[in-house]
Amino acid sequence: xxxxPPQDPAERARAICLRLLTGSPRTRKQLADALRKRxxxxxxxxxxxxxxxxxxxxxxxxFAGAWVESRHHGRGLARRALARELRTKGVEPxxxxxxxxxLDSEREEATARELVDRKLRATRGLDRDRRLRRLAGxxxxxxxxxxxxxxVVRQALEAEGEDTDGLDESF
Numbered sequence: 001x002x003x004x005p006p007q008d009p010a011e012r013a014r015a016i017c018l019r020l021l022t023g024s025p026r027t028r029k030q031l032a033d034a035l036r037k038r039x040x041x042x043x044x045x046x047x048x049x050x051x052x053x054x055x056x057x058x059x060x061x062x063f064a065g066a067w068v069e070s071r072h073h074g075r076g077l078a079r080r081a082l083a084r085e086l087r088t089k090g091v092e093p094x095x096x097x098x099x100x101x102x103l104d105s106e107r108e109e110a111t112a113r114e115l116v117d118r119k120l121r122a123t124r125g126l127d128r129d130r131r132l133r134r135l136a137g138x139x140x141x142x143x144x145x146x147x148x149x150x151x152v153v154r155q156a157l158e159a160e161g162e163d164t165d166g167l168d169e170s171f
Contacts, residue, residue: 013040013048017057025063028053029090064091064099072103076115079103081143105148112144112152120156128162 016038017031026034028049035045052058064086071077071085079100086096116135123131132153139149 009040009044010048013044016040017048017052021057025066027060027063027089027091028058031058060091061095061098064095065102068099068102072111076111076142078108078143080145084143108144109148109152112139112148113156115139115142116152116156120160128157131157
């Protein structure tokens with residue numbers, strides 16, 4: 001049988017934050033939301049969160065940077081999608097901007113090419129327009145700008161010998 005939770009709100013808040021941070025990094029907002037949900041008084045939560053920030057256990061800038069690196073590398077997400085995810089996690093807009101600027105447009109486009117190359121084989125046998133829609137749609141869902149997505153897909157189709165004349169007019 002486990003010990004009952006500490007009754008002191010500050011002790012409970014510290015225990016909650018430490019337990020959540022053990023699983024994975026969290027933003028200050030995520031921890032604040034968890035404390036509010038567990039009915040920790042706001043002033044106690046603020047004090048505990050500030051102390052965790054002071055000692056480096058909460059670092060939204062580091063969280064955002066690691067998130068961008070991980071999600072871009074692992075899932076191929078573009079800057080726009082990464083910024084949207086960070087906003088939902090409560091990261092400050094200036095920290096989001098700094099984090100997504102780690103990805104320059106050349107790296108973003110190279111990742112888009114890799115994603116298209118991986119999916120290209122699965123679209124063989126489909127007509128050109130359907131292939132274009134599937135591949136460009138996959139990139140759009142990952143947050144790539146329309147112009148870049150169409151350019152990357154067109155180049156990949158051309159490399160396979162597809163006729164891409166007239167694509168600009170049809171999409």
